[in-house]
Amino acid sequence: MSTPVSRRIFGGVLLAGTGALAVHRMRSAGLVPDRRKPRSRVAILHEAVYSGRLDRMLTEGISLFDLDFRGKTVLVKPNLVESIPGAEVNTNPRLVGAAATAFLALGAGSVVVAEGPGHQRDTQLVLEETGLARELRERGIRFVDLNRDDIAERRLATRFTGLDHLWLPHTVLAADFVVSMPKVKTHHWAGVTLSMKNLFGVVPGIAYGWPKNVLHWKGIDRSILDINAAVQAHFVIADGIVGMDGNGPLHGTPRNLGRIVLADDPVAADFTCARLMGLNPLRVPHLAQAAEFLGNGAPERIIQLAEQLPRSVEPFAVLPEFAYLQA
């Protein structure tokens, strides 16, 4: 191993480790609320293609968890960035549609799909070009542009960014049950983008701009922690059928992972996805810190409801700066 790579590994591990230690101390002092439950549940489902089978598969998969969303408002939050021909950038629209239908079939009072793209101001264009608009029209599912929704101020119990509040959309704050639906991808700033990073999209562009530059300047990892502490994802459906490796989240290479990851804990979901990607979640700073108070990362605190994690995986390619994630 070359010296620069060793330095990067050391730096990356040090960053994640010191961050996690700081959160541990803050939690011990009662400064951040501990949201972890005794055990989290994850289901890894095998699926190679985006087909009509997804409706039934998700209905059966969600039924593995005894979730309390009957009669409630379910908000499904996909990862919708922009349409780039040939690139697997966005949560697949068929999977999003199947999730919305499954929640309705299992007794949700109403389901809304909602997103606030970070760079593309024309949300309708992204919806049309990705095919999500047609998918939702055909299924009769409403879409809300979180970038232009009414907003309200939410005080932050955590202060990782130094901000004392976030402006958040009414639709998110009014939802009873939030479902994060990320695309499993590498990310050139955060290492990986999974269910926790996906919640960047609930922060409204109307208050913060396109992109949400305030959060970039406060630090992406720190912002992810504050956002996830303010908005709890109750369930995760991660699109790992075809993910992205290399220079994600926009210009990486499609990677056939053939998995959908369901979880009742976003931290457990992201740790599981990272392990499926062949990456060490404890070396991703926001994941290492989140496992200290937002959810469970340790394998012994995660119950696998379907198939087990594979013994070995071919690691996702990463940019040289993130080589330490593979070690």
Added chain:
Amino acid sequence: MNLSIGETERQRLARWRLSEELVRREIPGGWSHDGTQIATEPTALALLALRSSTWASIAAERGCRALILRRRSDGLWPAIGDRANVNFWTTAVAVNALMILDAEPKTLASSVDALVHGCPLEASWLVRLKFRFSDRRVRFDSRKYGWPWVPCTVSWVLPTSMALIALERAKKRGLVGGTQVETRLRLGTEMLIDRACAGGGWNAGNSFVYGVPLRPHIDATAIALAALRPQYQQPIVRSSLTWLLGCVQCPSAYSLAWLILAASTYEEVRSGITPTLAAARDRLAALVDDPQGIQDTSTVALAALALGAGPSNNPFEVNG
């Protein structure tokens, strides 16, 4: 409603329906994007759209009061509600609209001044140093800066473009002048040219990240082109216009409306635009056939403006 030359019956009907929809969506104090909170951008755009419609009296009655009441003491506007952050994009949209709505010049002074003095983080040499030596994953010249979306962040294409449009109009009306405004106009123009995508056009503001050229967006390209109309001789402006004119099949009314509004400012200097714009307007009229189905009020207003925009009444024309 005045019928522009070349406007088809379908376009006229669409414009009428859009204006009617704007009247229906008005709530006490202005317009919201898609809810109940008054927002600055849809309020400014709705007033501009209604100004040249059957309902012109509504715009006249509400006049500038709806906008001015929302302004903060520092001359800037929040994007939405009463307490959200002030925003340079919405401030520029409001200032531009107020000038067209014939607001008293003295009521605009503090806002024009706030635009001239509102700087992004790159105005600080420390931040320029950071971009030069530490943050090299993005590629742009941080010495060339424009306007941020909100204070304490860096320049982006959309707020810079709209600020240039508003300040250029203010300069033409004699509301502002001097070295400082000229410097801001020059730096903002240079920043837009620097941030252009490799093959023409603009996106939010990064043309390269990690060595990969990023794609342009239709709305950002259109608004930047409207701001750069005085720079038509620059090759990047010409190639960006060519790229934009190739996007008339776009499936979104919001982007298509911006395309029409921007491209129509180049009708005098670029041959062959007029038939392209006629086709774009027809397509836009079809896309907005059911105005009640359009979520965002800004899109309703922009579509009405785009269908009615002529050489003398385009609110984003700064060259005339």
